[in-house]
Amino acid sequence: MFKKVSLFIVLLILGVIVNNSKIKTEMVYSEIEEHNYRQIYLLFENNNLNTNNFIELFNNIEVLKIYPYINPVYASRIKANYNYSFNGSNYSYELEKFKTEYLKVLKNIGLVSEANYYQSSGVIIKRVLVYEDINNLRNLLGKFNGIKYSLSYNGIYYNL
Numbered sequence: 001m002f003k004k005v006s007l008f009i010v011l012l013i014l015g016v017i018v019n020n021s022k023i024k025t026e027m028v029y030s031e032i033e034e035h036n037y038r039q040i041y042l043l044f045e046n047n048n049l050n051t052n053n054f055i056e057l058f059n060n061i062e063v064l065k066i067y068p069y070i071n072p073v074y075a076s077r078i079k080a081n082y083n084y085s086f087n088g089s090n091y092s093y094e095l096e097k098f099k100t101e102y103l104k105v106l107k108n109i110g111l112v113s114e115a116n117y118y119q120s121s122g123v124i125i126k127r128v129l130v131y132e133d134i135n136n137l138r139n140l141l142g143k144f145n146g147i148k149y150s151l152s153y154n155g156i157y158y159n160l
Helices: 002-021 054-058 091-108 112-121 134-141
Strands: 037-044 062-068 125-133 147-150
Touching: 037 134, 054 091, 054 125, 062 091, 091 112, 125 134, 134 147
Parallel strands: none
Antiparallel strands: 037 125, 037 147, 062 125
């Protein structure tokens, strides 16, 4: 009888210990917003994006790379897919660094007048690689005309 009572007490104590040691979880958010973030290429066919107006368009979007418009006349002298990768979220600094680097490339191949023009009017940007949800892009950039998007650099571009 003593063995049965002591076994019962031991099992009761173990049950209390196991029951109290469980981690209790609570629901913190009742809804989880679902985003489909991915790398998206934006194409500006009408050449209306440049380093001067870039920040006002992309201030809420994570930019990974920019691809300048390269005039077909001297495209063979510049790398075909010339691009500049952004390393931070300070777009003013990154754009100034890109502009300086690109103008240096133009001057090195003898296009000083073109470099001087871009110095004052801003370098034209043809493509931008962003990391964003396509629905957010439509909300943020939907009011601007002439922007197309694709999931690959040489893919099919669709109207945003």
